[in-house]
Amino acid sequence: MSDYAHPEVLVSIDWLKQNLDKPGVRIVEVDVDPKLYAAGHIPGAVGFDWTTQLQDQVNRDILSKEGFEALLRKAGIKNSDTVVIYGDASNWFAAYGFWLFKIYGHKEVRLLNGGRAAWLNAPGAPLTPDVKPVTPSDYKVSKVDTSLRAFAPDVLGASKTKKEALVDVRSPDEYTGKVIAPPGMSETAQRGGHVPGATSIPWSTAVNTETGYFKSPDELRSIYLEQKKLDPKKATIAYCRIGERSSHTWFVLTYLLGFPKVRNYDGSWTEYGNLIGAPIEKP
């Protein structure tokens, strides 16, 4: 069996168990449900709340460079640290955290394959409610990689020129416009449907529903390349509703399948579906 394009970005439960106390390894938990961290987390892990800590609290935007620096300084994370991120729902929001770390140029970032559920169910994998005191660091962002992020004009251009592929990772009902958002979501849009030309590949296609682990390299290739006909050489933009599910697919395409240029459109449907005059396809 062949390997992922960049297997080094994934760590296993066993690797993490053996490296829990290793200097230079820091663990970050990012969950859909922030209650989980407080109930119990991997010893030494710091918890980031995606709604209050990973987004700008005034403007609709990702956390600013200064905000990111302040967050990591307070968490005692150093520029040289290897950061292992994990979370619930098969690393759904952990992947969003990974994307943010990469935008702000952190060199060594990993995802725990299987995420929080795999750790929770692994024998001998400890959890604690205790938050370990940390010494603040002098974290500094030296470069911001904006090439990982797509904006509305990029998406409109991609849809029109077809020079970049578009992947809609929302549920089939959101893609077809049967619903505008999953039930109970407060963030929504004026219109339902999808960006013309976008291919529907729900984000969770990439994970094994039984275990939460990423599917094997061969399975991923079969789905994304053979069945869905994505071109690995073509620049690609992934989007969802608010940009978190699509960061999961951004991770899969970039690191597991090795697409050279993938961008996450974090404005996603809550921006696009509200834009005056934006063309929408609705079967």
Next chain:
Amino acid sequence: MDHSARVYDDITEMLPNEENPSPLVRLHRLVPQNGSELWAKLEWLNPFGSVKDRAAWEMVRDLEERGELGPGHPGRGLVEPTSGNTGISLAALAAVRGYPMRAVVPSKVPEEKKVLLRVLGADVDVVKDALCPLPGSEDGTIGLAKTYAKAQGHKYAMPNQYENRHNVDAHIRTTGPEIWRQTGGRVSHVFTSLGTCGTVTGLATFLKAKKPSVKVVAVQPSAGHDVPGLRNVSELDVSKLFDPALIDEILEVDFELAYVRARDLARAEGLLAGPSSGLIFEGARRVAERAPVECGVLIFCDNVFKYTSNMLKHLPELAVES
């Protein structure tokens, strides 16, 4: 203890068993008039108000017998993922025994149940229901409860009704023998719903051993339903107690009918049955319409008091103008 005088030393003595069964009440007006006999087993008359009293009691006693709860672990209590009824039964038992209790419930659970849990002194965590399918994450409530049990084991033991065989054994030990005795062995059909599957698996195991011809019919709400505590077969992967080989038929009923039939049962039979009972009744009625049911027993899990807000949501004509 004297069940005839109904004088008890503490509330746990009222828990049901063959000598002290929950009542079996015959349905009349709503039953197809073809010789069918349908009997409702009124589980809300158990001391804490639902069929879950049985599993909760069995699971707590098991934890106590194994020394996981009690004098060996001062201050240790219970944590459980629940859509309400198991939590209420466990919280009441925890109250009697002096254990702390934490219930992890999905946000869809009706307000009445959340308040009841608080009335019983439980800490309650509300977990947002799946925003989207969450593969590999288990049910959100199960993940959070397991986290408490693993990270704070000194504070919490987790019965885990989705995996605990005592949830099944409770029905082999109590509900099954009760039905056998109450029907004098005439029982021909059992109608129940699917949740943790403790009831269906336990009842089928006991009754089919006694009488292989007993038909076990599970009634499930249509997909996307809003009937707390029940699961559609597509959602059953969370329960390790589901054994399809024991079930003769799975009937799917439009979930809105759960509320309509709960209302009908109150108006035509004087039974204050909850929506899951309404759904089970509709399934039994359909089976009886196809061919006479000799002696069908319907497990009516709980009463309607905990669902007044849901009843109002689904049957707006119930609103009283002030």
